[in-house]
Amino acid sequence: MNTHPAFHPLARVLHWTMAVLILAMLFIGVGMVSTVSSKHTWLLAIHKPLGIAILVLAIIRLGVRLRFRAPPLPADMPASMQWVAHASHWVLYALMFAMPLIGWAMLSAGGYPVTILHGWPLPPLVPAHGALFGWLRLAHGVLAYVFFLAILGHMGAALYHGLIRRDDVLPSMSFPRREPSPPQMSDAPATTQASAVGTALPEQPPEAQPAGDPASPGQGDAG
Amino acid sequence: MLALGVAFSYTAGWLAPSRLSAQRIVDALQQNAGWHPGYRRNHAKGVCVSGYFESNGAAAAYSVARVFAQGRTPVIGRLAIPGGNPAAPDDSSPVRSLALRFDLPGGEQWRTGMNNMPVFVVATPQAFYEQLLAARPDPATHKPDPARLAAFFAAHPETGPFLAWAKTTRPSASFATQSYYGLDAFYFIDAAGRKHPVRWRVAPETADHTDAPAGPPSKDDLTDDLDRRLAQGPLRWHLLVTLGAPEDPTNDATRVWPAERPTIDAGTLVIEHAQDQASGPCRDVNYDPTVLPHGIAISDDPLLAARASAYADSYRRRTGEEAHVPGSAPAADATKASQP
């Protein structure tokens, strides 16, 4: 059974790396389609390989997520809120897969080479078909805005947990709390539970560590 | 979060509606010509052609692009006249165009759009846009206001070489007799990784005077002429690549390079078939000149990025109209200026 109330370090590294990359992609996307300057060219040249990289990372991340269960949400969260939290995570996963796949399929439908490595285009995902391009292009644009709004909502929720509820949710994805230590851990009961993962970064899988390593000083409160 | 939202809107251009964008250029094209769903927003009237390029290997020393190795590369092309009106008469402009998509082995492509004049009208997307505004048809006469156009040209001396060409060029009665110029500069990249500035054009084997009709072409003479000629056999052009010297401008399509620059004949473009653009293989192709194979690269010509961006927007609109996606009809004001 899973007794680790924090996300696996690999899950955390992936989460934050991809958060930065995806936000960058949304900005690159809307920037490049509007500009007529030379930025169009180099933004597009970043957009395609980076989008495919996000697809690869999303596959790895889904594997990590299924292999290492996510920590439970705080028990005092209403069931409806927990449901929304889980549903929103799967929506985010769906978009992490959908956006790059649609991008790739869209270029295939438009009859374009899907250039990632110069000179070696990816194979087409779907046959060239103008009307299909029309639909996929619309979907890529609309879902990009849905993605952006979903991320804003997700961020809002994370900050609500971190700043208002001050529970374990934000630390479980950032710098997991350790065993209560003198300086700031007054909300001890919740944190005791949350102290599974030792150092914040990935060298060691959490399983390798005894739950609640009492020796570590509490340094990483909710980043 | 608010900051993120604002930054996003800014990047998307929503907070700066006066910034020149692909959408504004394409809106202007659409306003000048009227809304013709499913058609290209410029060079709307045209015909699909197909055939192949037979490379003789002569350009392979300058570019590693596989299209220049000796042998054949299939080509899907389009011959057209400028403007956003798919029913424009063929003598409405002396400009004719040829766009080509070379399908290289391994899924690579080379796309190019060429015009039959040796220089482009303007050097920058901003000037292109201003020209569109100056050429907007007067709602009363359905014709551009000559005074506004004259004022535009006077304010843009770089248009001089194009105007000189336009003044002396009669609208040709055949697509087959024209040379088509890539106009923008590019780089060829050779096996040692060296970059060679180039411009290319295709020059016809068909001479200008063969069975040219007496007058200028009327409504649809160009496609009739093309069909007549193709019924007798394929049409041929030579792909001529001019090598620029370091001092030649790569960022200004209004200036020709000196005539003494070396030119390579890279092979023969052979056009065998023509097909209606409504059902032919060129319909759903965006001849974006920045879709290039390994071995050819864009230059610093500011028209290139603008073309890529504007062609993509035109392509998004017309494929969306083809698919009848929601929102594919333009806002009311963009349809107001109607056909002549």
Ligand code: HEM
């Ligand atoms: C592109 C942006 C983002 C995406 C796509 C994203 C996606 C996700 C997903 C799918 C999860 C579920 C856990 C997993 O399987 O990895 C998650 C969890 C989490 N995210 Fe994000 N995230 C993004 C940005 C952010 C930001 C900016 C914050 C903080 C301000 C944040 C805070 C969190 C927290 C605290 C959790 C843990 C929630 C829990 O315990 O259930 N995320 N995120």
Ligand code: HEM
């Ligand atoms: C997480 C992945 C991705 C995100 C977040 C993303 C986001 C975006 C956004 C926001 C736009 C502008 C849409 C608009 O304003 O209408 C865009 C356009 C575009 N995207 Fe993506 N994208 C992703 C993946 C990809 C991939 C993998 C490809 C191709 C391999 C791709 C190809 C394109 C192209 C070609 C355009 C411009 C289309 C045009 O000019 O008509 N995208 N993308």
Ligand code: HEM
């Ligand atoms: C900033 C400058 C330019 C803009 C904004 C512009 C805009 C456009 C647009 C929107 C289209 C329709 C594309 C489509 O829907 O597929 C088009 C077509 C075309 N343009 Fe341009 N253009 C520019 C410069 C040039 C130049 C310099 C050339 C010649 C070298 C050129 C040659 C062509 C040709 C040949 C076509 C027709 C392609 C076809 O047959 O599908 N354009 N242009």
